[in-house]
Amino acid sequence: MFKRVSIDIGNSLMKVGFFKDNELEKVSVFEDSVKLIQALIDYSCEWIGLANVGHLDATLLNHLKEQFKVLEINSSTIFPFDIQYGTPNTLGVDRIAAVAAAREIFPKKTCLVIDxxxxxxxxxxxxxxxxxxxxxxxxxxxxxxxxxxxxxxLPLIEEVDFEQDLVGNSTYSCMMSGAVNGLLAEIEGTIQQYQRKFDGIVTLFCGGMANTFESKLNSSIFADRNLVLKGIDSILRLHVQTN
Structure with missing residues (x-):
């Protein structure tokens, strides 16, 4: 199948997945639109799936559409599942993409995706x-x-230390313990609530901290930092096959 690229545009970076057939060949991160476009040209890209949850520059979007076939994913895009969400126009396309990937990996399972x-x-x-x-x-x-x-x-802490003891003995370590262990407890507790409500549920992690949190939780979890990129490609393939 032709070469495809998934682009996940966040608040500051553009994460890009390069696909051939059904395989993710590599992942790159770009800040500069010129370098992005050159990378797409070098890859001989034929189709782009684009998910924007940040601030997509209109000039960049126009350049992409001029040079490539682009599917810009939004609430009116065809998805491989039914969406029962009260405000679909406010639903983040990255969330939908992650769900699309989970559905493809576990097509007959109820899935909880945690990003x-x-x-x-x-x-x-x-x-x-x-x-x-x-x-x-x-x-x-x-x-x-x-x-x-x-x-x-309380000070501003920018560097996260995931190895803090539960019982902090300084303001820094107390804040880190509260933030890290509090979030761990939230995630673990939320997973357990979903497990009680939905039999046989599968939990998937994605996002930059997926692997870090997976190793610290007791639940059985499938972790893939590139789940959103794979989901964008899944939606793109559906669109291409129906046109």
Missing amino acids: IGTCVTYDLITKDNVYLGGGISPGIHLRLKAMNTFTAN
Whole structure:
């Protein structure tokens, strides 16, 4: 099958997956649009699947559409499942893409997809192929920043140490313990609630911290940092095959 590229545009970076046939060949991260376009040309890209949850420059989008075939994923795109979400136009396309990948990996299972990034998102697709929604909560850095912003004396911590003891013995270690262990407890507890509600559910992790958190949780979890890119490609293949 032709060469395809998935582009996940976040708030500051563009994460790009290069696909040939059904295999993800490599992943690159770009800040510069000129370097991105040159990489696409060098790869002889034929189709692009684009998911934008950040600030996509209009000039870049025009350049991409002028030089390549582009599927810009949004709420009106054809998806391989039914979406029962009250406000589909506000639903992040990265969340939908991750669910699309989970559905392809586990097509007959109810899946809970947890994306650990700036925010932590929980997304559920049933074994009957229905996306129901999920939840959103603050990620590690948002929790640390909130403690600094909304108090008079707590410092701003930017470097996360995941190896802090449960019992902190300084302001720094107490904040780290609260942020890290609090989020771990939230995720573990949320997984358990979903497991009680949905029999045979499969949990998948994605996002930059997926592997870090997977190793610290007791639950059996499938972790793939590139789940969103793979989901964008899954949606792109569906679109290409139906046109």
